[in-house]
Amino acid sequence: MLAELIRFPLFKDLSSADLKIIAPLFHARNFPQGAVVIEQGEKADCLYLLTQGEVVIRYKPYDGEAINLNRLRPGSIFGWSAVLGNPVYSSSVICSTACEVLMVCGTDLRDLTELHPQTGHLILDRLARSVSSRWMDAQSQVKSMIKNGIKSNASPLKVGDNLMTATMVHPQEEQLRTLLDRLSAYIEQFHGGSVDFVSFDGETLKVRLGGACLGCPLSPATLHGWVEGTVRQFFPEIHVEAA
Numbered sequence: 233m234l235a236e237l238i239r240f241p242l243f244k245d246l247s248s249a250d251l252k253i254i255a256p257l258f259h260a261r262n263f264p265q266g267a268v269v270i271e272q273g274e275k276a277d278c279l280y281l282l283t284q285g286e287v288v289i290r291y292k293p294y295d296g297e298a299i300n301l302n303r304l305r306p307g308s309i310f311g312w313s314a315v316l317g318n319p320v321y322s323s324s325v326i327c328s329t330a331c332e333v334l335m336v337c338g339t340d341l342r343d344l345t346e347l348h349p350q351t352g353h354l355i356l357d358r359l360a361r362s363v364s365s366r367w368m369d370a371q372s373q374v375k376s377m378i379k380n381g382i383k384s385n386a387s388p389l390k391v392g393d394n395l396m397t398a399t400m401v402h403p404q405e406e407q408l409r410t411l412l413d414r415l416s417a418y419i420e421q422f423h424g425g426s427v428d429f430v431s432f433d434g435e436t437l438k439v440r441l442g443g444a445c446l447g448c449p450l451s452p453a454t455l456h457g458w459v460e461g462t463v464r465q466f467f468p469e470i471h472v473e474a475a
Contacts, residue, residue, distance in 0.1 A: 233258055236334060240281055241307045242358050250351045257340045263331045269310075270325040276313035278335045282306055285331030291323045303328070309362055313424050313444065314338030322424045360452075404467070405432050411466065412439065415459060419445075427459050430475040437463060438475040 233255045237243045243251065258281075263269055269280065272292060286305050292298040304310060313321050315338040345352030409429045419425045425445035430438040439459060445451045460472035 236260060236283060240283060242281065242362060250354065253348050253351045258334045258336050261333055261335055263327045265327055265330050267327045268324060269327060270321045272324040273320050276319060276321045278311055278337055279314045280311045281334040282308045283332045283334060285327060285329040287331060288326050288328050289323050290326055315341050322420060408432055408437055415462060419454065419458060425454060436471045436473055438473050440475045
């Protein structure tokens with residue numbers, strides 16, 4: 233198992249002592265093409281590290297057809313709900329090719345921070361950075377939405393929708409509200425969390441994290457990496473705070 237962990241980007245440059253601590257927590261598993269690794273709505277137990285193959289993240293709204301949200305390749309991580317406090321998985325994961333994964337129970341990762349605080353917090357920090365890195369793919373989509381403008385009477389964006397093409401006519405607060413709506417939709421699908429607009433005084437945007445983000449050790453990464461990082465791409469003069 234040590235050899236598999238060493239090859240995975242998340243564990244790059246970890247000490248041999250840290251690797252020996254975490255190696256017993258992980259288990260390798262193979263899936264054939266077409267296999268469902270995670271079923272939307274089932275109990276969130278495990279985090280998965282994709283070492284070989286390709287998977288598709290699929291979400292089915294309660295009132296619509298299933299939507300392919302993302303396609304992940306080796307080096308990616310999925311099943312975030314298992315470590316972020318969500319009781320069930322918010323999306324399905326299907327193998328588009330034969331796949332090999334490393335699995336770890338969310339409870340084992342949480343226990344790691346108590347039994348081996350230094351190693352545990354090191355892993356949590358790396359997971360937080362992985363979440364922020366993963367958000368960059370969605371940032372480009374949101375940036376296109378803002379640049380192309382948002383209709384004043386636009387209906388709510390469904391997960392999987394792409395660009396709005398009307399002229400931007402909203403005041404800045406409305407633009408922020410709309411941006412947060414899109415951000416919240418992505419955050420919800422990734423790990424069951426949410427972000428809501430609270431207030432804006434012209435300089436500081438106050439937001440409230442909810443869902444699986446409440447009490448989550450990675451909530452600072454969500455606030456500063458996903459929310460603040462994206463808002464400041466479009467409104468660099470605005471500060472973001474938790475309400």
